[in-house]
Amino acid sequence: MDFRYAALTRENxxxxxxxxxxxxRDFPVGFLLTEEEAAKTSVERAADILAAGSTRGVFSNDTLAGFCGFRRSELERLRHRAELGPFFVSARFQGKGAASVLMLGVIEEAHAAGIEQLELFVDTKNAxxxxFYQRFGFKHAATLIDSVRIDGRSHNDDFMTLKFSG
Ligand SMILES: CC(C)(COP(=O)(O)OP(=O)(O)OC[C@H]1O[C@@H](n2cnc3c(N)ncnc32)[C@H](O)[C@@H]1OP(=O)(O)O)[C@@H](O)C(=O)NCCC(=O)NCCS
Incomplete structure (x- = not known):
């Protein structure tokens, strides 16, 4: 399958x-939003979120197969870091290379922008x-206990980082 990496815009x-x-709905541990909260987002609001420029996507032909948030701080002292997430590929494109194209696209873009550290949180049980993150060189940096509560149940997150230098 052929996949294409791109920044998402209002049109998406x-x-x-x-x-x-x-x-x-299908992978609640991969998201902070509940289904109800996500359903409340209008298409206009979604367009505004994408217009902020912090979401990347992976396409199969013209179909959006997955996406991830990619945020860099404007603050000078934090500009070596960027945060990823949520990171999601539709079940029908999992295991097919779409997620790798998305991650490689982000890594290449981050590197070109002078970012030296990518960071993300992942549920400790999301093996x-x-x-997948380890395959790209992400390493466990810390564990955040009780980071998220899903339907009242406490979950822990691994904080993982990928350093390009140093
Ligand atoms: C996480 C995600 C983006 C990875 O994409 P993918 O297409 O599934 O990834 P790949 O198939 O390329 O790689 C998955 C790896 O996990 C392995 N794997 C699959 N199921 C596994 C399991 N239950 N336990 C441990 N490893 C597992 C695969 O063998 C593969 O490793 P390998 O390359 O060493 O063989 C995708 O599964 C997804 O969107 N999941 C739902 C949302 C989510 O959890 N996002 C992360 C939030 S932080």
Whole structure:
């Protein structure tokens, strides 16, 4: 399968919103939003979120297969770091290379922008995602206890970082 990496824009709002709803419903540990909170987002609001420029996508032909948040601080003292997440690929494109194209796209873009450290949080029980991140060189940096409560149950997160230098 061929996949293409791209920054998402207002034009992708409806497709992105649908994919996000799918992710929140099928993989709740991969998201901070509840289904109800995600469903409240209008297409106009989704367009505004994408217009902020902090979301990247992976396409199969013209179909959005996955997306991830990619945020760099404007503050001079934090500009060596960027945060990833949520990171999601639709179930029908998992295990097919789409997630790798998305991650490689982000890594290449971050590197070109002079970012030296990528960071993310992942549920400590999300073995597939952790394995995926490790494949790209992400390393466990810390564990945040009781970071998220899903339906009242406490979850811990691993904080993982990928350093390009140093
Ligand atoms: C996380 C995600 C983006 C990875 O994409 P993917 O297409 O599934 O990833 P890949 O198939 O390339 O790699 C998954 C790796 O986990 C391994 N794996 C699969 N199931 C596993 C499991 N239950 N336990 C441990 N490892 C597992 C695979 O063998 C593969 O490792 P390998 O390359 O060493 O063989 C995707 O699964 C996803 O969107 N998941 C739902 C949302 C989510 O959890 N996002 C992360 C939030 S932080």
């Amino acid at each position: 709002a409806e497709e992105w919103q649908n994919l996000r709803l799918e992710g929140v 597939r995602a952790i394995r």
